[in-house]
Amino acid sequence: MISPGAIAAMQQFQLGELWLYGSYTSSQALSSQRVVWNAEAIDTLNAFSPTSSIVTVPAGVGSARVWARVRHDGQGGSAAGTVFARIQRSTNGGSTWDTIAEGTASHPGGTPDQTIDVPEANIAVSPGHQFRVLCGPSGTFGLVSYGNDPSRTFLRFEWGA
Numbered sequence: 001m002i003s004p005g006a007i008a009a010m011q012q013f014q015l016g017e018l019w020l021y022g023s024y025t026s027s028q029a030l031s032s033q034r035v036v037w038n039a040e041a042i043d044t045l046n047a048f049s050p051t052s053s054i055v056t057v058p059a060g061v062g063s064a065r066v067w068a069r070v071r072h073d074g075q076g077g078s079a080a081g082t083v084f085a086r087i088q089r090s091t092n093g094g095s096t097w098d099t100i101a102e103g104t105a106s107h108p109g110g111t112p113d114q115t116i117d118v119p120e121a122n123i124a125v126s127p128g129h130q131f132r133v134l135c136g137p138s139g140t141f142g143l144v145s146y147g148n149d150p151s152r153t154f155l156r157f158e159w160g161a
Contacts, residue, residue: 014160015045015060015061015159015160015161016044016045016058016061016158016159017042017044017156017157017158017159018040018042018043018044018045018047018048018055018155018156018157018159019040019041019042019043019150019154019155019156019157020037020039020040020041020043020048020055020154020155020156021037021039021040021041021146021149021150021152021153021154021155022035022036022037022038022039022144022146022148022153023038023039023146023148024038024146024147024148025146025147025148026145026146026147027073027075027143027144027145027146027147028143028144028146029142029143029144030135030141030143030144031053033134033135033136033138033141034053034132034133034134034135035053035070035085035132035133035134035135035144035153035155036053036144037050037053037155038050038053039150041150044159045058045061045159046058047157047159053132054094054130054131054132055130055131055132055155055157056128056129056130056131057125057126057127057128057129057130057131057159058127058159059127060127060161061125061127061159061160061161062124062125062126062160062161063122063123063124063125063159063160063161064122064123064125064157064158064159064160065120065121065122065157065158065160066087066100066101066120066121066123066131066155066156066157066158067087067101067117067118067119067120067121067156068085068087068101068103068117068118068133068154068155068156069085069115069116069117069118069151069152069153069154070085070103070115070116070118070133070135070144070153071113071114071115071116071144071145071146071147071152071153072085072105072107072113072114072115072116072135072141072142072143072144072145073113073142073143073144073145074107074110074111074112074113074114074142074143075111075142075143075145078107078109078110078111078140078141078142079107079109079139079140080107080108080109080110080140081106081107081109081137081140082104082105082106082107082140083104083105083106083107083114083116083135083136083137083140083141084102084103084104084105084116084135084136084137084141085102085103085104085116085118085133085134085135086099086101086102086103086118086133086134086135087099087100087101087102087118087121087131087132087133087155088100088131088132088133088134089123089125089129089130089131090129090130090131090132091126091129093128093130094130097132097134099134100121100123101118101119101120101121102118103116103117103118103119104116107140107141113145115152116135118133131155131157133155
């Protein structure tokens with residue numbers, strides 16, 4: 001039997017969901033350290049703008065569960081060091097960005113790939129808040145591996161009231 005608390009937690013995020021990924025067939029360079037999304041598997045509330053690669057919280061949404069995975073492609077060789085992927089939110093139209101969740105991996109240098117899982121964050125949001133995924137640091141984080149695979153590099157949201 002499912003506990004009442006588990007049912008309440010599931011119902012909290014029932015307004016809709018968003019699942020973004022890159023449908024590129026290979027790896028892509030970052031644009032100003034930002035991950036570029038060009039496909040969505042699900043976008044029930046039309047929160048994603050493909051022209052800006054930004055997610056904007058739609059009307060009627062008051063909470064979000066968000067998490068991500070980024071596959072760092074060491075193709076071509078990268079400097080050794082810690083690489084990161086951050087989910088960031090702006091509450092002022094993109095003027096400033098705050099990190100709400102971060103994942104890291106240790107890159108040994110050269111060509112190995114790393115998967116960076118950004119842990120789930122459950123946050124209160126307001127319509128108009130914006131989200132992006134930022135990777136770095138420059139010089140260590142080279143390319144994002146998409147591989148036309150929704151499980152390799154993705155950004156997920158579950159929207160709640």
